[in-house]
Amino acid sequence: MSSNDAPRPATGEPARAGAARVTSRDVARAAGVSQAAVSLVLGDKWRGRVSAAKAESVRAAARDLGYRPNLAARSLRTGRTRTALLVVPALTTEFFARVHTGATRTAADAGFGVVLYPSPEGIGPAPDPFGSARTSLDGVIASSMAVDALAALHGAGLPLVMLDNDPDDDRAAATVNLDIAGGARQVAAHLLALGHRRIGHLAADVDSWTFAERGRALADAFAAAPGTTLRRVPTALSVAAGLAAATTALTGPEPRPTALICDDDVVAAGACKAVRRLGLRVPEDVSVTGFDDLALATAVEPELTTVRLPAEEFGAAGMRALLDALDGHRPAARTLPVDLVTRGSTGPAPA
Amino acid sequence: MSSNDAPRPATGEPARAGAARVTSRDVARAAGVSQAAVSLVLGDKWRGRVSAAKAESVRAAARDLGYRPNLAARSLRTGRTRTALLVVPALTTEFFARVHTGATRTAADAGFGVVLYPSPEGIGPAPDPFGSARTSLDGVIASSMAVDALAALHGAGLPLVMLDNDPDDDRAAATVNLDIAGGARQVAAHLLALGHRRIGHLAADVDSWTFAERGRALADAFAAAPGTTLRRVPTALSVAAGLAAATTALTGPEPRPTALICDDDVVAAGACKAVRRLGLRVPEDVSVTGFDDLALATAVEPELTTVRLPAEEFGAAGMRALLDALDGHRPAARTLPVDLVTRGSTGPAPA
DNA sequence: GGCCGGACATGATACGTATAACTTCCGGCG
DNA sequence: CGCCGGAAGTTATACGTATCATGTCCGGCC
Numbered sequence: 001m002s003s004n005d006a007p008r009p010a011t012g013e014p015a016r017a018g019a020a021r022v023t024s025r026d027v028a029r030a031a032g033v034s035q036a037a038v039s040l041v042l043g044d045k046w047r048g049r050v051s052a053a054k055a056e057s058v059r060a061a062a063r064d065l066g067y068r069p070n071l072a073a074r075s076l077r078t079g080r081t082r083t084a085l086l087v088v089p090a091l092t093t094e095f096f097a098r099v100h101t102g103a104t105r106t107a108a109d110a111g112f113g114v115v116l117y118p119s120p121e122g123i124g125p126a127p128d129p130f131g132s133a134r135t136s137l138d139g140v141i142a143s144s145m146a147v148d149a150l151a152a153l154h155g156a157g158l159p160l161v162m163l164d165n166d167p168d169d170d171r172a173a174a175t176v177n178l179d180i181a182g183g184a185r186q187v188a189a190h191l192l193a194l195g196h197r198r199i200g201h202l203a204a205d206v207d208s209w210t211f212a213e214r215g216r217a218l219a220d221a222f223a224a225a226p227g228t229t230l231r232r233v234p235t236a237l238s239v240a241a242g243l244a245a246a247t248t249a250l251t252g253p254e255p256r257p258t259a260l261i262c263d264d265d266v267v268a269a270g271a272c273k274a275v276r277r278l279g280l281r282v283p284e285d286v287s288v289t290g291f292d293d294l295a296l297a298t299a300v301e302p303e304l305t306t307v308r309l310p311a312e313e314f315g316a317a318g319m320r321a322l323l324d325a326l327d328g329h330r331p332a333a334r335t336l337p338v339d340l341v342t343r344g345s346t347g348p349a350p351a
Numbered sequence: 352m353s354s355n356d357a358p359r360p361a362t363g364e365p366a367r368a369g370a371a372r373v374t375s376r377d378v379a380r381a382a383g384v385s386q387a388a389v390s391l392v393l394g395d396k397w398r399g400r401v402s403a404a405k406a407e408s409v410r411a412a413a414r415d416l417g418y419r420p421n422l423a424a425r426s427l428r429t430g431r432t433r434t435a436l437l438v439v440p441a442l443t444t445e446f447f448a449r450v451h452t453g454a455t456r457t458a459a460d461a462g463f464g465v466v467l468y469p470s471p472e473g474i475g476p477a478p479d480p481f482g483s484a485r486t487s488l489d490g491v492i493a494s495s496m497a498v499d500a501l502a503a504l505h506g507a508g509l510p511l512v513m514l515d516n517d518p519d520d521d522r523a524a525a526t527v528n529l530d531i532a533g534g535a536r537q538v539a540a541h542l543l544a545l546g547h548r549r550i551g552h553l554a555a556d557v558d559s560w561t562f563a564e565r566g567r568a569l570a571d572a573f574a575a576a577p578g579t580t581l582r583r584v585p586t587a588l589s590v591a592a593g594l595a596a597a598t599t600a601l602t603g604p605e606p607r608p609t610a611l612i613c614d615d616d617v618v619a620a621g622a623c624k625a626v627r628r629l630g631l632r633v634p635e636d637v638s639v640t641g642f643d644d645l646a647l648a649t650a651v652e653p654e655l656t657t658v659r660l661p662a663e664e665f666g667a668a669g670m671r672a673l674l675d676a677l678d679g680h681r682p683a684a685r686t687l688p689v690d691l692v693t694r695g696s697t698g699p700a701p702a
Numbered sequence: 703g704g705c706c707g708g709a710c711a712t713g714a715t716a717c718g719t720a721t722a723a724c725t726t727c728c729g730g731c732g
Numbered sequence: 733c734g735c736c737g738g739a740a741g742t743t744a745t746a747c748g749t750a751t752c753a754t755g756t757c758c759g760g761c762c
Binding site for chain 4: 372374375376386387389390391394396420421423424425426427428429
């Protein structure tokens with residue numbers, strides 16, 4: 001369709017495919033100033049260097065021509081890209097999709113972009129997961145669940161913000177946490193108040209801080225409650241795995257637990273299925289709790305009692321911490337509060 | 352040997368923050384060749400231009416020094432960024448998260464990156480949604496559901512691949528479709544075979560090709576089946592909305608439908624809740640079908656009969672089409688097959 | 703012997719931007 | 733009067749890469 005009719009430069013032929021690009025030099029010509037002046041004005045560094053009148057005419061020309069600074073050129077010159085990498089274990093998890101949304105929104109306000117790295121299991125094992133992309137990143141935000149990716153990141157020399165990780169981990173420039181332990185304690189208190197004494201914990205079979213934290217907090221809470229038992233059953237993070245783990249927990253030689261605490265709503269959904277397959281009812285015979293408060297939590301019946309995690313805010317806080325770190329500030333470690341949402345999947349312990 | 356190694360340039364100070372970056376010139380010095388030779392070798396354009404021995408030593412030097420080409424410089428020179436934009440209506444939807452995964456994987460194989468634009472509702476209304484980012488994109492893949500974003504894209508002069516859109520839409524360089532109509536026909540055939548005659552269609556209240564297609568295919572299928580009725584009830588894409596719409600469909604003045612076809616699994620989950628709240632059973636009194644086959648489909652009970660959409664493959668096909676378009680090929684419109692997955696939420700029509 | 707062509711190699715740009723360094727113009731002050 | 737200092741601009745670079753233009757050295761062929 002469109003033909004190239006632009007005058008050819010003598011050497012090279014880098015030209016852009018589509019319409020001719022508008023450069024800062026074009027704006028300068030239109031406004032009757034030098035290219036440097038355009039850069040100063042649009043970069044808002046013109047006070048005392050360019051008269052207000054010329055500044056305005058530069059802005060007008062830029063607007064009229066539809067000028068967009070070339071980001072590659074800017075990055076080359078400044079050495080920064082205004083782009084952050086978000087490393088998550090698997091994007092298909094609604095939780096991390098929401099984290100991404102929050103991070104993207106905050107980034108946009110600061111003129112930053114976000115690229116996503118859904119961790120090896122989603123992408124396939126690359127010898128160097130970040131490759132040249134490393135040259136186009138200013139910093140990284142990583143979930144502590146993406147363990148393998150973290151190893152590759154180590155030594156990249158990029159500012160790193162960790163999500164839900166040990167605050168003492170010195171690989172990170174900053175850490176943002178959810179009050180996971182607090183959430184777990186709320187779950188424990190809720191079940192104790194309902195009279196439950198024998199508890200199963202369907203614990204995520206993933207080596208990461210956030211799940212270890214759930215385990216520790218629950219262990220502490222029930223250790224402090226006389227006459228209670230807490231049995232840990234590992235599980236993968238899927239409906240099917242939750243079903244299998246719950247079946248194990250409910251059919252062991254020990255007295256059957258009256259409540260199952262699940263590390264994830266998806267697991268909890270599977271657990272509810274297991275309860276019913278054994279001819280029992282939720283919550284009359286067995287109470288079930290989840291974690292995350294995904295859309296799933298209100299899609300199943302009964303609706304899940306679960307811990308609501310502020311996912312978008314979590315991503316936003318991570319991005320803010322990264323932006324602070326890039327500005328040279330040492331951001332304080334933050335912990336975001338979480339809330340127990342009581343719904344139909346929990347009830348009084350059976351007599 | 353080497354000639355000039357000025358200690359410090361007098362002007363500018365763009366240097367990189369972290370460790371000193373390795374450039375192609377450093378590699379050239381280490382390998383005892385010119386910078387041009389390095390570029391040729393690593394760009395795999397050296398045959399007949401560089402001896403095999405020198406090529407190997409260049410590669411060795413690059414490896415030893417941990418050289419990574421600077422993408423900003425490369426983009427500036429070539430005018431391409433090897434980056435595509437994926438525009439989706441809302442990432443929190445598991446379906447689009449999976450589309451993203453597929454697209455990212457295919458892109459990575461071609462050395463491309465993917466950035467995500469989760470459409471205004473997720474980001475907030477920006478006057479120019481893409482801003483300068485436009486200068487850093489080679490092409491766009493957009494869901495037809497992201498209507499507002501498409502308007503902003505129009506005229507950007509970027510190659511555009513549309514997902515699930517009218518093949519005749521001339522805004523797109525290529526279109527990749529799912530066989531949505533085929534899926535809808537399979538649902539219709541399944542329900543007809545089970546003896547259902549009064550059907551409700553909980554139709555997504557979203558103005559996009561893919562949902563219009565569902566409506567058309569269903570209308571055609573039931574129009575061709577004598578003695579059947581199809582009633583359309585609009586709904587938003589959420590559990591709560593599905594519950595409300597299903598309640599409307601089941602409590603109207605007309606004879607109650609015996610089956611509800613839902614445009615999305617999330618809606619179907621809500622519909623199942625509605626059925627039970629009315630004191631009815633799924634599937635004995637009312638059959639329910641979904642669309643997408645999300646994790647949700649097997650989390651609820653009974654598990655949903657639904658149309659499985661190959662989401663990852665869909666994203667991958669979109670990316671392939673874009674890569675073809677960027678290579679100057681006119682990619683043929685593709686339609687990916689879908690499958691009906693029969694589960695417990697459908698059964699014989701009540702007598 | 704002169705010349706041609708292919709292999710090998712280097713030099714020299716230019717992409718578009720941000721900013722240091724320089725120039726000019728004035729008003730004010732010693 | 734001479735000089736200083738700040739405002740208002742411009743000029744000149746350099747970021748790192750890809751590629752065109754040049755150049756040299758051969759062996760082979762007339």
